[in-house]
Amino acid sequence: MPPHNLADTVRDCSLCAAHLPQPPRPILQWHPAARILIAGQAPGQKAHDAAKPFADASGERLRQWLGITAEQFYNPKRVAILPMGFCFPGRGKSGDLPPRPECAPSWRPALLHGLKHLQLTLVIGQYAKAWHLPDASGSLTDTVAAWQQYWPDIVPLPHPSPRNNIWLTRNPWFARQLLPVLQQRVQQVLAGAD
Numbered sequence: 001m002p003p004h005n006l007a008d009t010v011r012d013c014s015l016c017a018a019h020l021p022q023p024p025r026p027i028l029q030w031h032p033a034a035r036i037l038i039a040g041q042a043p044g045q046k047a048h049d050a051a052k053p054f055a056d057a058s059g060e061r062l063r064q065w066l067g068i069t070a071e072q073f074y075n076p077k078r079v080a081i082l083p084m085g086f087c088f089p090g091r092g093k094s095g096d097l098p099p100r101p102e103c104a105p106s107w108r109p110a111l112l113h114g115l116k117h118l119q120l121t122l123v124i125g126q127y128a129k130a131w132h133l134p135d136a137s138g139s140l141t142d143t144v145a146a147w148q149q150y151w152p153d154i155v156p157l158p159h160p161s162p163r164n165n166i167w168l169t170r171n172p173w174f175a176r177q178l179l180p181v182l183q184q185r186v187q188q189v190l191a192g193a194d
Contacts, residue, residue: 067183
């Protein structure tokens, strides 16, 4: 399958339709030239409604963390956005449900293989951590605190959701130590993109 058709093929997926609260709407951003990969959890309701990844307050915060504009963020030749599940999984008692388990093994290997110019992977949340950093022990907080072990190619991050405001308050080192160097790294990677 030609690489430029891969994202369109994924967007036509209905593998887990019977398990979703709404018709499937796979949401991803992918181009073989992308330099940065954002590996998240799954689209939320607002992203589903807009058919656009991170089309919510989490996206605004994530762009602030990275120090980039929406134009840079939504340029697929610069930034690939591949959540662990491409469709909104529905709501649970304490937030969105986990990504559907069928999605990542069905599509992730081919999509990741097609990213030939990747220089930086941002691993957001526990589901992405389990896939991209399977040997990382401890909690997500422990993994984020150990970010220098994965630097400069991989950076584990908490989810940028407003639900994590308490986490951010309890972990002031994140904004003080990690975000400034992350922003420099993002600019360095994007500056090398033609």
